[in-house]
Amino acid sequence: MGxxxxxxxxxxxxxxxxxxxxxxxxxxxxxxxxGGKVVFLVVRDGTGLAQCVVEASNAAAFAxxxxxxQESSLTLTGTVRAEARAPGGAEVxxxxxxxxxxxxxxxxxxxxxxxxxxxxxxxLWLRAPRQTxxxxxxxxxxxxxxxxxxxxxxxxxxxxxxxPGVGEDRQSLFTVDYFGAPIYLTQTGQLYLESAxxxxxxxxxxxxxxxxxxxxxxxxLTEFWMVEPEIAFAELEEVMALAEGMVTAVAAAVLARHxxxxxxxxxxxxxxxxxxxxxxxxxxxxxxxxxxxxxxRARMESGMSDSRTQLQARMxxxxxxxxxxxxxxxxxxxxxxxxxxxxxxxxxxxxxRELRVAPEHLALAQSFEWGKDxxxxxxxxxxxxxxxxxxxxxxxREAKAFYMKVKPEDPRVVCNFDLLAPEGYGEIIGxxxxxxxxxxxxxxxxAKGLRPEDYDWYxxxxxxxxxxxxxxxxxxxxVLTWLCGLQHVRETIPFPRTMGRVQP
RNA sequence: UCCGGCGUAGCUCAAUGGUAGAGCGUCUGGCUGUUAACCAGAAUGUUACAGGUUCGAGCCCUGUCGCCGGAGCCA
Numbered sequence: 001m002g003x004x005x006x007x008x009x010x011x012x013x014x015x016x017x018x019x020x021x022x023x024x025x026x027x028x029x030x031x032x033x034x035g036g037k038v039v040f041l042v043v044r045d046g047t048g049l050a051q052c053v054v055e056a057s058n059a060a061a062f063a064x065x066x067x068x069x070q071e072s073s074l075t076l077t078g079t080v081r082a083e084a085r086a087p088g089g090a091e092v093x094x095x096x097x098x099x100x101x102x103x104x105x106x107x108x109x110x111x112x113x114x115x116x117x118x119x120x121x122x123x124l125w126l127r128a129p130r131q132t133x134x135x136x137x138x139x140x141x142x143x144x145x146x147x148x149x150x151x152x153x154x155x156x157x158x159x160x161x162x163x164p165g166v167g168e169d170r171q172s173l174f175t176v177d178y179f180g181a182p183i184y185l186t187q188t189g190q191l192y193l194e195s196a197x198x199x200x201x202x203x204x205x206x207x208x209x210x211x212x213x214x215x216x217x218x219x220x221l222t223e224f225w226m227v228e229p230e231i232a233f234a235e236l237e238e239v240m241a242l243a244e245g246m247v248t249a250v251a252a253a254v255l256a257r258h259x260x261x262x263x264x265x266x267x268x269x270x271x272x273x274x275x276x277x278x279x280x281x282x283x284x285x286x287x288x289x290x291x292x293x294x295x296x297r298a299r300m301e302s303g304m305s306d307s308r309t310q311l312q313a314r315m316x317x318x319x320x321x322x323x324x325x326x327x328x329x330x331x332x333x334x335x336x337x338x339x340x341x342x343x344x345x346x347x348x349x350x351x352x353r354e355l356r357v358a359p360e361h362l363a364l365a366q367s368f369e370w371g372k373d374x375x376x377x378x379x380x381x382x383x384x385x386x387x388x389x390x391x392x393x394x395x396x397r398e399a400k401a402f403y404m405k406v407k408p409e410d411p412r413v414v415c416n417f418d419l420l421a422p423e424g425y426g427e428i429i430g431x432x433x434x435x436x437x438x439x440x441x442x443x444x445x446x447a448k449g450l451r452p453e454d455y456d457w458y459x460x461x462x463x464x465x466x467x468x469x470x471x472x473x474x475x476x477x478x479v480l481t482w483l484c485g486l487q488h489v490r491e492t493i494p495f496p497r498t499m500g501r502v503q504p
Numbered sequence: 505u506c507c508g509g510c511g512u513a514g515c516u517c518a519a520u521g522g523u524a525g526a527g528c529g530u531c532u533g534g535c536u537g538u539u540a541a542c543c544a545g546a547a548u549g550u551u552a553c554a555g556g557u558u559c560g561a562g563c564c565c566u567g568u569c570g571c572c573g574g575a576g577c578c579a
Contacts, residue, residue, distance in 0.1 A: 031539090031540080033536095033539070033542095036534090036535055036536050036538095037535095037537090038536080038537060040539080040541090042539090051539085069530095083537090085537065085538080085539075086539085105529070107514065107529090108515085109514095109529055111516070111527095111528060111540080112516055112517095112528095113516075114516075114572095116570090116571055117514095117516095172577075172578080188579095211577090211579085213577055213578060214577080215575095215576085216572080216574080217574070217575090217578095220578070336540085338516065338517065338527075338528095339516080341517095353573075353574075356508095360575095375576090376575095376577090427578080428579070430578095430579070473579070474579075475578095475579030477579080479579090500572085501571090
């Protein structure tokens with residue numbers, strides 16, 4: 001149709017700066033209000049939404065505009081003008097319109113959809129405003145993590161994804177055929193990082209990890225991305241300070257760059273503003289005392305009573321919404337009431353589930369025995385007591401991995417920490433000082449039933465210039481779930497792999 | 505693997521064991537500087553699959569499959 005070259009193409013985000021200028025937009029049709037003598041096109045280009053006006057006097061462009069379907073690809077030229085009635089305060093008066101492809105009936109509407117449908121259409125769902133907000137925040141988290149380590153003299157080390165089996169926890173390893181012999185997808189790069197930190201001092205890895213855990217929960221992916229720093233000549237304190245610094249830096253970066261995206265997600269920015277050092281600290285033994293103590297019982301019982309009140313209120317609201325939906329004359333008002341009813345039903349189900357499991361969780365916490373690892377519900381109970389992340393340190397050695405350093409002053413525990421995100425989100429980081437003494441390490445391996453000959457190269461690191469060192473691993477998707485205030489980890493990765501889904 | 509829930513139009517959901525429906529989307533027409541536009545009309549179904557009970561099954565029973573949530577395990 002029209003000639004669209006000859007004037008600069010603009011990002012919609014920058015549109016307001018081009019008032020009076022002639023620009024080219026390249027994008028997709030997000031919405032249309034059409035007919036009569038004027039068509040309003042809402043165009044998206046990945047940076048924002050722009051209202052573009054086509055008038056009937058422009059016959060060619062008008063005919064093309066009237067025929068456009070949702071998500072049709074297009075380029076257009078026009079003049080930017082200030083317009084109070086347009087979202088964003090500016091609109092484009094269209095002069096020429098070229099349709100690259102008229103989209104077929106688009107499966108994803110701008111109304112409510114179920115999770116299964118959306119994840120089946122993940123390749124298209126990514127275009128939704130909420131999803132692009134998440135993708136942008138994910139990018140910032142990755143970028144902030146890299147910047148944090150780069151600024152502190154760390155070297156990026158890419159650890160292998162195909163790894164030989166190492167005797168422990170075989171059931172959560174994915175097996176791959178490697179020229180006729182089994183090999184496994186990596187679950188952590190830590191052992192390799194320990195090697196690299198003895199070469200470079202401060203290193204980190206950033207890559208995908210794989211866990212064949214048969215966990216169908218909102219916290220689990222079978223493929224997720226992990227950041228793992230490792231530093232030589234470091235003891236536990238230094239590693240914890242690093243974790244604290246990294247988490248605050250990431251939260252600050254998201255807060256600084258994504259006010260709009262957080263708002264689009266319905267996330268209260270104040271929750272991120274609270275993420276400042278120092279984070280509270282508990283030892284494992286203190287955590288156990290808290291779990292078993294009367295205050296936990298009191299808090300949980302009052303929490304349950306709050307939940308019951310909430311449940312009743314939501315159920316009443318649900319009845320109103322359902323009645324409104326049934327009585328609504330206008331289509332979209334019915335849709336709106338149904339959407340609200342749907343959300344309320346989900347909330348009600350969630351509250352009922354909480355109330356069902358809470359007594360169980362309370363009983364587990366109250367009867368917690370020193371020596372076990374903290375369970376998911378225990379972490380939730382602990383993290384709900386704080387408004388910022390909390391460190392839990394010095395776990396019993398039998399509950400933790402063989403490579404963690406035994407605390408010299410108390411050999412029942414190891415020099416490790418978990419960092420629990422607040423608001424019930426739970427563990428986002430696990431870290432430790434590593435055992436650098438060869439005899440102690442060998443003894444720990446035997447105690448866990450591991451064969452030292454399987455770890456021969458790793459043990460070399462204790463034979464040739466061993467030093468105190470340590471590090472941690474942080475799961476990017478869990479951090480995003482927390483920072484964005486989501487219910488599910490699945491939305492934080494572009495193409496999630498869960499136990500029940502590998503498509504698309 | 506175990507426990508619980510769900511499966512009806514492209515989507516979101518209705519339908520005492522008794523004629524399968526609504527809204528959105530799609531298509532057609534009208535109308536308007538519109539803001540999830542509006543108005544009128546049309547098309548759209550192996551009720552997940554396989555058996556069973558019944559005069560009659562979307563609904564009850566059995567099995568299978570799929571999805572969701574939880575437990576164990578974990579970042």
